[in-house]
Amino acid sequence: MYKMSVVGKNVRKLDSVEKVTGTANFTTDVELPGMLFGRTLRSPYPHARIVNIDTTAAEKLEGVKAVISYKNTSRVLFNTAATSTFTLPPMMPVLDQYIFDSVVRYVGDEVAAVAAVTEEIAERALSLIKVEYEILPAVFDPLEALKDEAPALHGECEAGKNIPAEKIHLEMGDVEKGFAEADFVFEHTFKVPVQKQTQMETQAAVAQVTKDGKITVYSTTQTPHPSRRILASIFEIPYSKVRVLNPPYVGGGFGVRIGLSAKAEPIAVALALQAKKPVKVVYTRTEDFIASDTRHPGYITVKTGVKKDGTLVSRKMHAILNSGAYCTWSGETPGVLGAMGLSMYRCENQMYDGHSVYTNTTPTGAMRGFGNPQAMFAIDSQMDIIAEELGIDALELRIKNMMRPGDKWVLPYQCQSTGLEECIKNGAEEIGWNQKGSFDNSGRFKRGIGVAVGTHVSNAWPFCGDYSNAYLTMQQDGSVNLAAGVPDLGTGTATTLAQMAAEVLGISFEKVSVTFGDTESTPFDIGSHASRTCYASGAAVVAAANEMKAQIFEYASKLLETYSDKIDIEEDHVYSTERPEQRISLFQVAERAHLAGIQFIGVGKVIPQNAPPYMAHFADVEVDTHTGQISVIKMVGVHDVGRAIHPQICEGQIEGGIVQGIGYALSEEVIYDKNGKQVNNNFHKYMIPTSMDVPEIKAILVESNDPSHPFGVKGVGETGLVPTAAAIANAVYNATGVRMHEIPITAERMFKAIVKNKNN
Amino acid sequence: MNQLLRMVVNSENVEIYVSPDDTLVDVLRDKLNLKGTKKGCGEGECGACTVIMNGKAVDSCMIPAIKAMDANIQTIEGISDGDKLHPLQQSFIDNGAVQCGFCTPGMIMASKALLDENSSPTPYDIKEAIAGNICRCTGYIKIEKAVQEAAEMMKHECCCHNHSKSEE
Numbered sequence: 001m002y003k004m005s006v007v008g009k010n011v012r013k014l015d016s017v018e019k020v021t022g023t024a025n026f027t028t029d030v031e032l033p034g035m036l037f038g039r040t041l042r043s044p045y046p047h048a049r050i051v052n053i054d055t056t057a058a059e060k061l062e063g064v065k066a067v068i069s070y071k072n073t074s075r076v077l078f079n080t081a082a083t084s085t086f087t088l089p090p091m092m093p094v095l096d097q098y099i100f101d102s103v104v105r106y107v108g109d110e111v112a113a114v115a116a117v118t119e120e121i122a123e124r125a126l127s128l129i130k131v132e133y134e135i136l137p138a139v140f141d142p143l144e145a146l147k148d149e150a151p152a153l154h155g156e157c158e159a160g161k162n163i164p165a166e167k168i169h170l171e172m173g174d175v176e177k178g179f180a181e182a183d184f185v186f187e188h189t190f191k192v193p194v195q196k197q198t199q200m201e202t203q204a205a206v207a208q209v210t211k212d213g214k215i216t217v218y219s220t221t222q223t224p225h226p227s228r229r230i231l232a233s234i235f236e237i238p239y240s241k242v243r244v245l246n247p248p249y250v251g252g253g254f255g256v257r258i259g260l261s262a263k264a265e266p267i268a269v270a271l272a273l274q275a276k277k278p279v280k281v282v283y284t285r286t287e288d289f290i291a292s293d294t295r296h297p298g299y300i301t302v303k304t305g306v307k308k309d310g311t312l313v314s315r316k317m318h319a320i321l322n323s324g325a326y327c328t329w330s331g332e333t334p335g336v337l338g339a340m341g342l343s344m345y346r347c348e349n350q351m352y353d354g355h356s357v358y359t360n361t362t363p364t365g366a367m368r369g370f371g372n373p374q375a376m377f378a379i380d381s382q383m384d385i386i387a388e389e390l391g392i393d394a395l396e397l398r399i400k401n402m403m404r405p406g407d408k409w410v411l412p413y414q415c416q417s418t419g420l421e422e423c424i425k426n427g428a429e430e431i432g433w434n435q436k437g438s439f440d441n442s443g444r445f446k447r448g449i450g451v452a453v454g455t456h457v458s459n460a461w462p463f464c465g466d467y468s469n470a471y472l473t474m475q476q477d478g479s480v481n482l483a484a485g486v487p488d489l490g491t492g493t494a495t496t497l498a499q500m501a502a503e504v505l506g507i508s509f510e511k512v513s514v515t516f517g518d519t520e521s522t523p524f525d526i527g528s529h530a531s532r533t534c535y536a537s538g539a540a541v542v543a544a545a546n547e548m549k550a551q552i553f554e555y556a557s558k559l560l561e562t563y564s565d566k567i568d569i570e571e572d573h574v575y576s577t578e579r580p581e582q583r584i585s586l587f588q589v590a591e592r593a594h595l596a597g598i599q600f601i602g603v604g605k606v607i608p609q610n611a612p613p614y615m616a617h618f619a620d621v622e623v624d625t626h627t628g629q630i631s632v633i634k635m636v637g638v639h640d641v642g643r644a645i646h647p648q649i650c651e652g653q654i655e656g657g658i659v660q661g662i663g664y665a666l667s668e669e670v671i672y673d674k675n676g677k678q679v680n681n682n683f684h685k686y687m688i689p690t691s692m693d694v695p696e697i698k699a700i701l702v703e704s705n706d707p708s709h710p711f712g713v714k715g716v717g718e719t720g721l722v723p724t725a726a727a728i729a730n731a732v733y734n735a736t737g738v739r740m741h742e743i744p745i746t747a748e749r750m751f752k753a754i755v756k757n758k759n760n
Numbered sequence: 761m762n763q764l765l766r767m768v769v770n771s772e773n774v775e776i777y778v779s780p781d782d783t784l785v786d787v788l789r790d791k792l793n794l795k796g797t798k799k800g801c802g803e804g805e806c807g808a809c810t811v812i813m814n815g816k817a818v819d820s821c822m823i824p825a826i827k828a829m830d831a832n833i834q835t836i837e838g839i840s841d842g843d844k845l846h847p848l849q850q851s852f853i854d855n856g857a858v859q860c861g862f863c864t865p866g867m868i869m870a871s872k873a874l875l876d877e878n879s880s881p882t883p884y885d886i887k888e889a890i891a892g893n894i895c896r897c898t899g900y901i902k903i904e905k906a907v908q909e910a911a912e913m914m915k916h917e918c919c920c921h922n923h924s925k926s927e928e
Contacts, residue, residue, distance in 0.1 A: 010856070012853060013853070013856070013858065015858070015861065016852070016853040016858050017845075017853065018861075019858045019861030019864050020836075020845065020848075020849040020850075020852050020853055020858060020861075020864055020865075020868065021796070021836065021837070021840060021845070021849065022794075022795070022796015022797070022835070022836035022837050022865045023796065023837075024861050025795075026798075026861075026862065028798070028799065029789075029795040120781075197896075198894075198896055199860070199862075199896055200798070200800050200806065200808060200860060200862035200863050200894065200895070200896055200897075201798075201800070201860070201862045202800070249860070249861060250860065251798070251800075251860050251861070251862030252859075252860040252862060252896055252897055253860075254896070284802065285800065285801040285802065285803065285805075285806075489859075489860055490858070490859035490860030490861055490897055491859065492859075648855075648856040648902075649856065651856070651902075652856050652859060652897070652898055652902060655898060655899035655901045655902065656859065656896070656897045656898050656899040657899075658899060659899030659900065660896070660899075682801065682803060682805065683801050683803070683805035683806050683894065684803065684805050688894065688896065689899075690891050690892075690893075690894060690900075691886075691887040691888075691890045691891050691893075691900045691903075691904065692887055692888070692891045694887075694899060694900045694901070697899060697901050
C-alpha cells in the first residue's frame with residue numbers, strides 16, 4: 001500500500017476541543033422553549049396485573065400538563081432494540097413491548113408517566129397516581145423459568161416455555177464421532193453475571209412535535225436511523241416525518257442504547273403529543289440501572305475432545321441465558337456467543353445449542369462484547385485446564401489450535417487474516433511470561449500470570465442485517481463535508497471517517513467537516529454497534545471518496561489537458577502523474593467547476609463482509625489468601641486491529657475495554673433480592689473500577705491488514721473486554737491453584753473457594 | 761422560601777434567588793446555563809458534577825445551593841485563558857484522554873484542584889485526586905498520563921511566566 005499521509009496518524013480528535021471546554025452538547029443539556037419535564041412511574045412488583053389505575057389527582061395538580069398510561073397511548077407492539085428493524089429472515093423480530101402495558105413484568109417496568117413544568121412537580125404527580133395491582137407469580141432464574149410450573153411471561157412462545165426468539169443451533173462435522181476419536185474429553189460449566197453498562201450519561205430524550213405532526217427527538221441512541229423507524233412505527237407516521245438526532249454528543253453507550261434509549265424516546269414523544277409542548281425525559285441513575293438493558297447472565301457448558309498432542313477434535317457448547325422480562329437482543333446474543341465461541345479455534349467437529357429465557361428481571365440486551373465475553377470466559381478457562389492436564393504450554397496450545405486463513409468454521413464469511421500468533425508472542429514478552437511459576441508463593445500473598453485469547457466481529461452481519469451509506473460534497477473552496485448516519489459515542493468515529501476521506505481524496509484533514517448521528521441530514525446507516533463504524537461506515541466513506549475523486553479527475557483532465565487516469569491529488573493539489581509540475585489547487589478546480597455549474601458529490605453504499613479481529617490478553621495478579629482479595633498488578637492487551645487508522649483511539653478502546661473486563665472479572669454484578677428488586681442499583685453499591693483499582697495497562701497494536709476493507713481495518717470497539725475475565729481467572733489459578741468457574745471473582749467467592757480447596 | 765444567593769462564578773459576581781432544595785449543580789446548569797458541568801448520578805458518587813469551590817474540588821450535586829453563599833466557584837467554562845486552553849485541557853486532548861466526554865469536565869476540575877495545590881504530584885496523588893470521578897470509557901490510563909503531563913507543562917509555563925513578568 002502507498003504511503004499514508006493522514007491514516008495511521010494521531011490527528012486531533014474532532015470532538016475534543018468542545019469536550020474539554022464544556023461546550024459539547026449532550027441530550028441532557030438540550031433545552032427548548034416551553035419545554036416540560038417527564039417522569040415515569042415504575043412497577044414495585046416483579047410481576048403483576050394492573051387492575052385499576054386512577055390518574056385524576058395527578059392530572060389536577062397545578063403544573064401538570066400530561067399524564068399517560070396504557071389507557072391513552074399507542075397499542076403498537078415494538079422492541080426497543082434496533083434488532084427489530086434488521087432481523088434477517090428466516091428469523092423474525094420479536095415484538096413484545098408496549099410503551100405501557102396492563103401487565104408489569106419486572107421491578108421498574110413502566111406503569112405511567114407525567115409531564116409537568118418542573119421535574120419536582122412531575123415527581124409529586126407520580127405519587128398521586130393510584131394503582132391497584134394483582135400480584136402474579138414471578139420467576140428470576142432462567143433454568144427455573146423453563147419448568148412447567150413457572151409462570152409464562154408472554155403467553156405461549158413458539159420455541160418453548162418462556163423462550164423468546166429462537167433456539168440457536170450451529171453444527172459442523174460430527175461431534176460424537178469426534179469425541180470417540182479423542183484421547184481426552186473435558187466438560188465444564190461456567191456461570192456469568194449480570195453486568196451493567198453504566199455509561200456516564202443516563203438514558204435521555206427530548207421530543208418536540210410540530211403542529212403539522214412532525215416529530216423531532218434529540219436522543220442518546222447509538223443508532224438514530226433504526227430508532228427513527230421504531231418510533232415511526234409506534235406512532236404510526238411516515239418515517240420521513242420523524243427526525244432522530246444526537247445533539248450531537250452521546251455520553252457513552254456500550255450497547256445499552258442500540259435502538260431506543262430504553263423507553264426515554266417513546267415516553268417523551270407520547271407526553272409531547274398529549275401536552276403539545278416539547279418534553280424532556282432524563283433517567284435517574286437508579287432508573288438507568290433498573291429499567292434499561294443489562295448484559296445477559298447465564299450458564300455455559302463446554303465439552304471438548306482433544307488428542308494427546310493438544311489438537312482439538314471435537315467441541316460442543318451449550319448456553320442458557322437470562323433474557324429478563326423482554327426480548328430486546330435475546331435472539332442474537334446466544335447466536336454471537338455460540339458462533340464466536342466455536343470460531344476461536346480450529347476444530348473439525350463442533351456443535352452449539354443456546355437460547356435465552358424470559359424471567360421477571362430487568363431486560364438483558366447488548367453490552368460491549370455481546371455474548372462474546374461470556375463465551376471466552378468459558379472457552380479460554382477450559383483451554384487453560386486442557387493445557388495443564390496435557391502438560392502443554394498455555395501459549396503453545398493456543399497457537400497450535402488457533403483459526404488461520406483457509407480453515408473451516410461455522411460462519412458464512414472467511415477468516416482472511418490473523419495476527420494472533422504475533423499478539424501472543426508480543427504479549428508474552430511484555431508480561432514476562434517466563435516468570436510464570438517462579439514467584440515465591442509460600443506466604444499469604446500468591447502471585448500468578450495468566451493468558452486468554454479472543455476474537456470478535458467488525459460489523460453485525462450475519463447476526464442481523466448490516467449496511468452503510470455516506471456521502472461527500474466538495475465545497476467551492478475544495479473543502480469537504482462528510483455526512484454519515486453513525487453517531488460518535490466518543491469512540492472517535494467522526495475523526496477516523498474524516499481521516500479516511502482525507503486520505504483517499506489527497507486533501508488535508510483540517511478541510512473535512514463531518515455531519516453525523518442525524519436522520520435528516522445523513523443517509524441510512526445502521527449505527528454504532530458491533531465494532532462496525534470504522535469498518536462498515538468507513539468503507540462507505542471510502543467508496544464515496546473514490547466516486548468524488550473520479551468526478552474530480554474527469555473534470556480536471558480538461559484543465560490539465562491530460563487523461564483522467566493520468567491524474568492524482570496530493571496536499572490539496574491536483575496534478576498530472578506524467579508531468580507532476582502541471583498542478584492546480586483543488587480550490588481552483590472546485591471553483592472552476594462551480595462556475596460551470598458542477599459540484600463534486602460522492603455517494604458510497606456498502607454492504608460489508610466481516611473480518612475477525614484477534615487479541616491476546618495477559619494478566620499478572622496477586623491474591624491475598626487470607627481475605628480473598630485479588631489485586632491486578634498488570635494487564636497487557638495485544639490486538640490485531642487490521643490497520644490502526646488512529647493508533648491512539650485504538651489504544652483508548654483497548655484500555656477502556658480492559659478496565660470494564662476487570663470489573664466483569666472481579667467486582668461487577670447486579671444482584672436481585674428474592675422479590676426481584678435490584679440490590680445494588682446505584683454507583684455506591686455497584687462496584688465499577690475507579691482509578692484506584694486500575695493497574696498498569698499496556699495496549700499493543702498488531703496490523704494484519706484485512707483484505708475485506710479498503711484500509712485493512714478490523715473492529716476494535718469491543719475487543720478489550722472479550723478475553724479479560726478469562727485471562728484474570730487463569731492468572732488467579734496460576735497463583736492459587738484454585739479454578740474459578742464463576743465470575744465476578746469477588747473476595748468472598750475467592751476466599752470461600754480457597755477454604756474449600758484446602759479442605760479437599 | 762427563596763433566598764438570595766451571592767457568589768462568584770468564574771470571576772463574575774452572581775446574585776440569584778434559590779430555593780432550599782436547589783443544589784449547586786442545578787443552579788449552575790439550569791439557572792446560570794453553565795451546562796459544561798454534568799450530572800451523572802445526583803448522589804455524589806460519579807464526580808461528573810465536580811467544580812472547584814473555594815479552592816477545593818466538590819461534587820456540586822451534594823452542595824445545597826445556599827451553602828455556596830459568598831463562595832468562589834470555578835467551572836469548566838472558566839478555566840481557559842480566552843482562546844488559550846488551560847494546560848489540563850490541552851493535555852487531555854493531546855493524550856487522547858477524552859472519549860465520550862461526559863466525565864471530562866469533572867475530571868479536569870478534580871485534576872485542576874490537585875495541581876493548584878500540588879505542582880509535582882506523584883502518580884498516586886493523581887489517582888487519589890480523581891478517585892471520586894468515574895470514567896467508563898478510557899480506563900483512566902490516558903487521563904492519568906494527561907494530568908501528569910499537564911503538571912509538567914504548568915511548571916514549565918510557570919517559570920517562563922516568572923521570567924517575563926515580575927509581579928502582578
